[in-house]
Amino acid sequence: MSTKIATLLFFCISLIACAQEDTTIKTLDKDYDYEVIFDNIEIPWGMDFFGDGSLLITSKEGQVFYHKDGETTKVADIPNVYNRGQGGLLDVKIHPEYPQKPWIYFTHASTQGDEEGGHTALVRADFADGKLSNLQTLYKASPNTTKGVHFGSRLEFDRDGFLYMSIGERGARDVNPQDITRDGGKIYRFHEDGTIPEDNPFYDQEEAKKAIYSYGHRNPQGMEIHPETGEIWIHEHGPRGGDEINIIKKGENYGWPVISYGINYDGTEFTDETSRPNMQQPFYYWVPSIAPSGMTFVTSDKYPNLKGNILAGSLKFQYLEHLQIDESGVQKREKLLDKIGRVRSVKQGPDGFIYVGVEGVGLVKMLPKS
Amino acid sequence: MKFLIVFIVVVFSFEYLFFESENSSTYLPITQEKNLQQSIKDGEGVYAEFCMRCHLAQGEGVEGIYPPLANSNWLSEKRTESIKSVKYGLKGEIEVNGETYNNNMTSMGLTDREVADVMNYIMNNFGNEKKGFKQVSLREVSSLSED
Numbered sequence: 001m002s003t004k005i006a007t008l009l010f011f012c013i014s015l016i017a018c019a020q021e022d023t024t025i026k027t028l029d030k031d032y033d034y035e036v037i038f039d040n041i042e043i044p045w046g047m048d049f050f051g052d053g054s055l056l057i058t059s060k061e062g063q064v065f066y067h068k069d070g071e072t073t074k075v076a077d078i079p080n081v082y083n084r085g086q087g088g089l090l091d092v093k094i095h096p097e098y099p100q101k102p103w104i105y106f107t108h109a110s111t112q113g114d115e116e117g118g119h120t121a122l123v124r125a126d127f128a129d130g131k132l133s134n135l136q137t138l139y140k141a142s143p144n145t146t147k148g149v150h151f152g153s154r155l156e157f158d159r160d161g162f163l164y165m166s167i168g169e170r171g172a173r174d175v176n177p178q179d180i181t182r183d184g185g186k187i188y189r190f191h192e193d194g195t196i197p198e199d200n201p202f203y204d205q206e207e208a209k210k211a212i213y214s215y216g217h218r219n220p221q222g223m224e225i226h227p228e229t230g231e232i233w234i235h236e237h238g239p240r241g242g243d244e245i246n247i248i249k250k251g252e253n254y255g256w257p258v259i260s261y262g263i264n265y266d267g268t269e270f271t272d273e274t275s276r277p278n279m280q281q282p283f284y285y286w287v288p289s290i291a292p293s294g295m296t297f298v299t300s301d302k303y304p305n306l307k308g309n310i311l312a313g314s315l316k317f318q319y320l321e322h323l324q325i326d327e328s329g330v331q332k333r334e335k336l337l338d339k340i341g342r343v344r345s346v347k348q349g350p351d352g353f354i355y356v357g358v359e360g361v362g363l364v365k366m367l368p369k370s
Numbered sequence: 371m372k373f374l375i376v377f378i379v380v381v382f383s384f385e386y387l388f389f390e391s392e393n394s395s396t397y398l399p400i401t402q403e404k405n406l407q408q409s410i411k412d413g414e415g416v417y418a419e420f421c422m423r424c425h426l427a428q429g430e431g432v433e434g435i436y437p438p439l440a441n442s443n444w445l446s447e448k449r450t451e452s453i454k455s456v457k458y459g460l461k462g463e464i465e466v467n468g469e470t471y472n473n474n475m476t477s478m479g480l481t482d483r484e485v486a487d488v489m490n491y492i493m494n495n496f497g498n499e500k501k502g503f504k505q506v507s508l509r510e511v512s513s514l515s516e517d
Contacts, residue, residue: 084479360474
């Protein structure tokens with residue numbers, strides 16, 4: 001090998017090593033202020049709003065809280081929650097046609113099943129007069145495992161009333177995500193009653209898990225419908241480097257772990273491929289990883305600089321990330337609420353304000369700049 | 371001969387009953403301690419699954435956000451607090467190697483056995499092995515309560 005190539009190689013390796021420092025994100029000269037709405041939740045994992053501005057919020061440990069007119073009350077302890085590592089009570093979603101359809105959907109790591117451990121479940125309950133009732137399990141992934149990682153999970157409805165759910169690959173990288181006969185590492189699609197649509201892509205495939213809509217995912221913890229196109233957008237945790245934003249298409253393979261822009265946490269590689277013809281490329285990938293959780297599109301006029309863009313929480317660097325996007329990709333990234341804590345969830349409320357769930361802090365409202 | 375056997379059986383039963391009743395008031399689960407090497411090895415897996423995302427592969431942490439475990443003075447000066455933080459979580463301000471951290475680590479839901487193993491892994495890696503920590507036993511972890 002010539003010295004030139006060796007030097008070039010050394011330069012490349014140095015670049016990769018330095019890449020842990022995130023140089024492509026900007027810090028605001030003047031950050032947004034915020035107000036703590038309530039602080040009695042350790043890990044505010046998921047939240048969703050009713051039309052009147054009241055909201056439901058989940059605590060990872062298993063409790064559901066209802067916040068209305070400045071008062072927060074506990075409305076339920078979800079049973080069978082497997083609270084281990086990244087597992088626990090996860091997302092919450094109110095049916096878009098509430099109260100005509102009085103259903104609330106939750107995902108949680110669940111101990112249901114014969115094996116030791118847990119796997120992600122989708123459950124539904126009725127909600128009326130501040131009370132949850134009639135809890136039923138609509139889907140339970142299997143088999144359980146005692147691995148404490150990659151449960152997912154987020155929920156979202158599309159415009160046709162289909163319900164989407166993400167489940168992570170449960171720490172079985174080489175077993176689950178590329179195998180459509182196994183749960184984990186997938187986006188699922190259901191009818192509102194939990195039955196499986198007959199036009200799901202693998203519905204007619206024998207042995208397949210028929211609820212699967214797309215596969216080859218690692219651990220998606222952000223999912224939101226695009227306000228204009230109606231597409232389902234997700235983001236997912238990558239390994240070290242290589243968190244991704246993906247636009248979900250029916251039956252597609254998103255490549256994990258065959259293609260990835262990341263490497264193992266210990267610095268070793270597991271694949272040198274970043275693309276294959278039959279696998280989808282991400283809309284965007286983060287190097288270094290920010291560990292994204294929670295995602296929303298800003299449509300309100302209260303934050304002119306953010307409108308039309310994506311907000312995503314960073315667990316790792318403890319800020320809310322603003323991604324300015326257009327058709328061709330991400331044009332600019334900014335840190336909002338810098339150093340606030342591990343940002344777990346983010347939503348725009350019906351009042352147009354941005355609400356953020358922060359671990360150890362609670363639910364906060366981000367205040368527009370005057 | 372028969373009498374002797376009966377006698378032995380009676381004595382044994384009596385002893386058995388006696389010890390049973392005495393033990394029942396201070397019951398501790400009977401568990402075998404692992405040798406240190408096995409515990410470190412098992413702890414490595416726990417570390418990779420539950421700790422590495424924040425504290426990173428060499429325990430270096432992230433300055434100002436996730437405190438280092440490598441050469442950590444907190445680990446050597448606050449053994450009990452360290453074990454309790456893994457068992458129950460840790461919240462609020464701490465100072466590690468001269469730097470202040472104010473963060474929130476929630477309980478991971480590990481078994482006491484896993485807590486002991488991951489502590490032994492951390493105490494015997496990342497430069498901490500020079501400090502000659504005493505092995506963390508299952509008994510030590512089990513005996514700690516939250517407050």
